[in-house]
Amino acid sequence: MDDEKIIELFWERSEQAISETADKYGGICRKIAWNILGNEEDTQECVNDTYLGDWNSIPPRRPGALRAYLCRIARNQAVKKYRLNMAAKRTC
Structure with missing residues (x-):
């Protein structure tokens, strides 16, 4: 499905x-994480x-490039989770 249709x-x-987002971009989001x-x-x-995050943020904003938008969200979520896992209290 086209990105514009997914955004709509x-x-x-x-x-x-x-489900359309997962079908089209699930693999790259998974790889980034x-x-x-x-x-x-x-x-x-x-x-x-x-x-x-995509569900909550798209109605106020309309991303120009859906793939880049999703990759940024995936990367930020993964970094947040990594920092949580590597906190001093959790790694000892």
């Missing part, structure tokens, strides 16, 4: 937008948080 689905608040985290459970959590 988000604007309409259609749940199909999440995996390269940062190296853990399957944390990777899946970050990918799901990426979809949630």
Whole structure:
């Protein structure tokens, strides 16, 4: 499906937008999170948080490049999770 159609689905608040996003960009979001985290459970959590972040942020904003927008969200979620996991209290 075309990116503009996916964005329109988000604007309409259609749940199909999440499944279309997962079909088209799930692999790259997973790869970004995996390269940062190296853990399957944390990777899946970050990918799901990426979809949630996309769902919550698209109606006020309309991204020009959906792929870059999703990759940025995925990277930020993974870095946040990595920092949480590597906090001094959790690594001892």
